[in-house]
Amino acid sequence: MKHERINNAGVMLECLSNGGTEGCPLVIVPGLFEGVDDWRDFVRFVFPRPAHVISLRGRGGSDAPASGYAMADHVGDIRALIEHCGLRRFHLLGYSRGVSYALATLAGYKKCINCLVLGDYPARHSRLPDDFAQIVEPTVWRGRPTADRMPRHAIKALQAASHGEDLIDSVREFSGPILLLAGNAERGAHLDAEEIERYSGANPNVQVCLITQSGHDLFLPDPQATNALIQKFLDQNER
Secondary structure (H helix, E strand, O other): EEEEEEEEEOEEEEEOOOOOOOOEEEEEEOOOOOOHHHHHHHHHHHOOOOEEEEEOOOOOOOOOOOOOOOOOHHHHHHHHHHHHHHOOOOEEEEOHHHHHHHHHHHHHHHHOEEEEEOOOOOOOOOOOOHHHHHHHHEEEOOOHHHHHOHHHHHHHHHHHOOOOOOHHHHHHOOOEEEEEOOOOOHHOOOOOOHHHHHHHHHHHOEEEEOOOOOOOOOOOOOHHHHHHHEEEEEHOOOO
């Protein structure tokens, strides 16, 4: 594992690479409050495929500036990782709100991305409610309080910079294979039948995989099964 910090216009960003050298590289955009540590087991699982994951600004070991949390700032973080790693061809995985950041990244890399893996999030970027910080600070994700995952000033700046944006055209215009992973809506998944149909209707290359025993956390209760699903899809789409 190679753990380092990279520079995006003065914001230092934490990234983790697994050191793999076989197959098309994978770039991972984590969920809303996640950092590289949440994906350490997964990048180890896909080795020897090269895998690179970033803690977006305000998360993990990355800097948490007072402002600069708009969509374009997050896309810039992802671009910084891609350019730092010197990637010319790669797979792109987005999970939860990382899906919207991944879809917004597509425009700049249309000829570079082999396939997409999208985890349990609609094809739209949502404006966060005014009281977002108060809502999420008491919550816990994978045993760790949200308040410990992202500082309060960064959560408030993220909310202030958020806006609504429909990203279905990014899905429609992507020419490669897409794996859409969805949990069980009755267990708290963020994708319902209508949103899944919206993806499928936009692009015939969308392959839907329902993980019925999971809620929004697609890696519970069986992380190895979800890891294997993703790895199989990537292996089938090497080019």
